[in-house]
Amino acid sequence: MKRKSIFMAIGFMLVMVWAGPGPAAAQEGASITPRRLRCEYRENPLGIDETRPRLSWQLESPERGRKQTGYRILVAGSEAALEKNRGDLWDSGRIASDETIQIVYQGRPLLSRMLCFWKVMVWDGAGRPSAWSQPASFSMGLLQEEDWKAQWIGYDLPGQRKGRAPKVTLPYIGEVVWPFSKRYSPCPYLRKSFQVEKPVRRATVYATALGLYELHLNGARVGEDYFTPGWSDYNKRVYYQTYDVTALVRPGKENVMGAILADGWYAGNVGWLGQRVYGWALRLRAELVLEYEDGTTEVVATDGSWRAATGPIREADIQAGESYDARLEMPGWDQAGFDDGRWKSAAVTERIEAKVEAYPGIPVRRTGEIKPVKLSEPKPGVWVFNLGQNFAGRARLKVKGQAGDKVVLRFAEMLNPDGTIYTRNLRTARATDSYILKGGGEEVWEPRFTYHGFQYVEVAGYPGAPAADAVTGIVLHSDLPLTSSFESSNPLVNKLYGNIVWGQRSNYFEVPTDCPQRDERLGWTGDAQVFIRTAAYNMDVGAFFTKWMKDLEDGQFENGAFPRVAPQVAPGIAAGWGDAGIICPWTIYRVYGDTRIIEKHYAAMVRWIEFLEKRSPNYLSPPLGNEGDWLNVNAPTPKDLIATAYFGEDARLMAEMAKAIGKDDDAAKYRELFANIQKAFTARYVAADGKIAGDTQTAYLMALQFDLLPAEMRPAAAEHLIEKIQERDWRLSTGFLGAHLLLPTLTDVGQTDVAYRLLTETRYPSWGYSITQGATTTWERWDSYTKEHGFQNPIMNSFNHYAYGAVGEWMLGTLAGIDTDGPGFKRILIRPRPGGGLTYAQAGYDSIRGKIATHWWFEGNELRLEVALPANTSATVYVPAAQAKDVMESGRPAAQSPGIRFLRMDSGAAVFEVGSGSYAFVSKWKADQGQPSGAP
Ligand code: BGC
Secondary structure (H helix, E strand, C coil): CHHHHHHHHHHHHHHHHHCCCCHHHHHHHCCCEEEEEEECCECCCCCECCCCCEEEEEEECCCCCCCEEEEEEEEECCHHHHHCCCCCCEECCCEECCCCCCEECCCCCCCCCCEEEEEEEEEECCCCECCCCCCEEEEECCCCHHHCCCCEEECCCCCCCCCCCCEEEECCCEEEECHHHCCCCCCEEEEEEEEECCCEEEEEEEEEEECEEEEEECCEECCCCECCCCCCCCCCEEEEEEEECHHHCCCCEEEEEEEEEECHHHHCCCCCCCCCCCCCCCEEEEEEEEEECCCCEEEEECCCCCEEEECCEEEEECCCEEEEEHHHCCCCCCCCCCCCCCCEECEEECCCCCEEEECCCCCEEEEEEECCCEEEEEECCEEEEEEEEEEEEEEEEEEECCCCCEEEEEEECEECCCCCEECHHHCCCCCEEEEECCCCCEEEECCCCCCEEEEEEEEECCCCCCCHHHEEEEEEEECCCECEEEEECCHHHHHHHHHHHHHHHHHEECEECCCCCCCCCCCEHHHHHHHHHHHHHHECCHHHHHHHHHHHHHCCCCCCCCCCECCCCCCCCCCCCCCHHHHHHHHHHHHHCCCHHHHHHHHHHHHHHHHHHHCCHHHCCCCCCCCCCCCCCCCCCCHHHHHHHHHHHHHHHHHHHHHHCCCHHHHHHHHHHHHHHHHHHHHHHECCCCCECCCCHHHHHHHHHCCCCCHHHHHHHHHHHHHHHHHCCCCCCCCHHHHHHHHHHHHHCCCHHHHHHHHCCCCCCCHHHHHHCCCCCCCCCCCCEECCCEECCHHHCCCCCCHHHHHHHHHHHHHCCEEECCHHHCEEEECCCCCCCCCEEEEEEEECCEEEEEEEEEECCEEEEEEEECCCCEEEEEEECCCHHHEEECCEEHHHCCCEEEEEEECCEEEEEECCEEEEEEEECCHHHCCCCCCC
């Protein structure tokens, strides 16, 4: 017996010795595995121009309390080197660190067109190494202008309009572009034939345009992106995309590169400003770099030798729509063997002013298809397809008929009472596509350079009666990964969540737009800032805002003010709008631990604060802009109060951001500025009884949420806030600026029950009201349409406006209880608030560090709460309970469960500290017990 155990002990020791950090042990011993490697927020990005890119990964482990204590990154110039574990560009060596995100590359200088392959291994809490991750890659773009060989080419048509469309002044409305003066030209087609003589190792194309481009190579469309090169201030910067086209090249044969150009934002309608806001001459710049097996390189670039013509696309405009005449198709135009003898020589522009940079965002792509749910014929020969969902995108048409038959498609969000489409709210956006048949069989067509915001498609001129599948909806938006999920026992709340996500899908379209349907679709900064926190729950918005912050900074005015719209096309400044320049980078920092966005825009943010300081003697701001609490319900908040409140909020966030990037002196300076604004605000706007000037819900919300009151005045202000809600019979009166503060503030002041009341309300005005009126997205107004009164004023009435969807932040962060505690979800706050009559809620959020999930439900006299956290994070978990010993976890008293530490009782909740992994809490807490008492 004894002997045996000694042998066993020796054996065990041997295993211990052998299980050292050798490669075999790495395979088996690993308790955490790095996965989902990303570079600059993207998986395997091509053609970046960030020379110190940031790398990140996620860690997975089903076990509790898993930590990373070190990592080693290898970056190699070839796959072969990486496979041999040779980091010839960068071998970080073993770095003692628990960081997994935003790790700055520190290897050899990255040069134009370099290919980089990388992988990572990590060490866990016990010092055990993981296996190497799967390899990932990124490639460098063309880092300086001299690296480009290609010229800017195009095809200018005789008679093409060069200036902006004329404007007229209308009564009550002011200056607008006269819709009938709009003119559209056919899309230019460009092509170049060339020989590829030798076997190709790698073929890469870099492409950009003034206008939109669609690139083709040997008959195939290059890439899956639409609306490239994206929208930027083309006077200052224009982006290019990079594609690997190795598989499309035909060695030893004639090859053909081609492109179609369209007006897009550059020359087409933008907002209500009409056409040619940036310029009129469409230009393409593209170059194909062929790297041959023998080590030589050849470049096929746009220049005067390219051939040009027009073809079947007779008109293409983002707002107006697209017209296609299939009889004018040029079969094989983008392939070898096509006779371009009658095409003209392309025009060449020597240089353009704008900087050419790698696209830092995520392009628009097709993300889904929608089948009609209903087909009707409200007038003879006029068919209406109902797609059942309002969204941004377009329709694919299937049709059979005679050559010359013309089918016209019009798009709308709503129907008139007689079943015809309602288009008045589109204002001057024509939103009409047309297709002329070539005849001879089934024809399938989808436009390329336009999009509409719609639920209904009207089809006229269709030969015969269309089948239900004659129209298919194509959903388009910036293809950001979806990161949230939400479900509860309340169908209204679930529908609201769905509507919010659809609102985001439809409006995260290159830039955060206000709406996708009318002649507007601008990057309204106020809408963007109120919604960004919700947006960052629903989608991975890091790259999207990296890009948009450049638009915002490019739009900054001489005096330091951030604009109301970015890209800036319609000058204007407003409190609550320009502040996006502070609030958006701060949110990206909070959610993704991104300090670079702060560093990059710091100088611009300082200029904005200086602008505010200069116009605010004694720390009080005069009104800024006309917006105020936009679209409030007869409860205007004084505009000077709003401006001062946002000034305070900006100073407060600026102090945090300065600290985050090590500018401690600045942090102190901005903290002092904030303290002064606080004092001035209270002295000027707050009465001794806690009443605040304007006496509106929004005034109290700003004062409370932006921390503008001395602590002792908060309870009185909170009481007044409740009174204001009660006065409206427990309904809201907030506009764009107040609405998103409403529920979070109510929870902060210990009134979550009231928050639930507003969330689940269905009378006007409320989130639920529009749902009872048939909404499938969030609307611009609380009553954009009512069954009783019909449509709101068509001058401004969108059925797909995300601003009020900003309540999503509370649904994920408070109702489901998933939030970050500090930057970047390293420490997580799990604090769900069961209530509102809900019997369960289940939500997930795929954070930059991995998936977080909560699920709470009532069962008899118990509340159950399941929590899942990614490896290498920790969380503070609040479990509603009267006392700590009421809480069990996985069958044990929670305080004794592995990986859990009881911290304290706090406002009716037992608070625990937990490491990563999954937990199942059970608490003696009844559904009718209400909210945990008191303030947080
Ligand atoms: C837009 C809004 C925007 C507002 C501000 C409207 O036309 O649609 O979303 O914030 O103008 O002026």
